[in-house]
Amino acid sequence: MIEIEHLSKFFDETCVVDDVSMTIPDGALAVIVGTSGSGKTTLLRMINRLVEPSSGRILIDGKDISAIPPHELRRQIGYAIQSHGLFPHRTVGQNIATVPHLLHWEATKVNARVDELLDLFQLDPAEFRDRYPSQLSGGQQQRVGVARALAAAPKLLLMDEPFGALDPIIRARAQEDLRQIQRRLGTTIVLVTHDMNEAIHLGDRIAVMDRAKLLQYDTPQEIVTRPATDFVGELLGSGERPFRLLSLQPLRPFIEQGEATGTAVSVDASLRDALEEALWSGRAAVPVRDGAGKTLGRVTLATAIRQAARPQ
Ligand SMILES: Nc1ncnc2c1ncn2[C@@H]1O[C@H](COP(=O)(O)OP(=O)(O)OP(=O)(O)O)[C@@H](O)[C@H]1O
Structure with missing residues (x-):
């Protein structure tokens, strides 16, 4: 479980995350949605200490993460971003194996895990394991990016617009993959998007942000039927609500x-x-x-x- 308590972040004088509190239960997929610049990425990056909060705290399974050294914390938390961040001079297999290597897994276990993940993402291991990222399509690169984030079977996965660069058909497939993987592995996922369709399609809970503030944190059903503010209603698109x-x-x-x-x-x-x-x-x-x-x-x-x- 992730407990975010009165979390705020200032960059200089500007407050970009303002007193946000929310709890994400184990195995849930929480989506943070909102307009550009509302603080979504900053909120996400405080969960793996890529950004340090100005005040407030985050507990993971009851432990205050400020007491866990950042590199140790990040080995336990998967992180996938829109521009996938693959290492260009390492093969697909080596990219996926990054965290298992850091954790000193045995070579046979690492290789088996790489092939298992490639299979899961419908990339034939024999064909893709030894390719370099530049030899993959954008959609394949993103799938490898998500596979890498999942490699050490983290209990928690943070995703920042992971499907942003995908065309609608591959995007729908990647979303479906993610839901299946999450159900199978019981991973807790926090995903940032600006796409309300994606939020409603994927989220067990949706956090709606605007100008640094958390406006509503609820199930998709509640957000659609009882938006907390006019802004949340607008973000849903009033004509779209019945659909x-x-x-x-x-x-x-x-x-x-x-x-x-x-x-x-x-x-x-x-x-x-x-x-x-x-x-x-x-x-x-x-x-x-x-x-x-x-x-x-x-x-x-x-x-x-x-x-x-x-x-x-
Ligand atoms: N390192 C930084 N230094 C100063 N300001 C920053 C820094 N990082 C982010 N900001 C500012 O904080 C605000 C929130 O940024 P953030 O990236 O969290 O928003 P976002 O909701 O994820 O936006 P987008 O959807 O456009 O990615 C923005 O105004 C941004 O310019």
């Missing part, structure tokens, strides 16, 4: 029996996906199928419309 609400609702509870033909949606999709499919094809209901292709029933446009309304 954001639908994207948070899995289809399964809304499946009913009845007639529906045409292209089906997956049972793993959200109500928003079903709404889009229904609207785009001009149908009042769409069939729902499971992974094996079996039709489970249908979801109607009327249900989606009902569920898009602001809860009372």
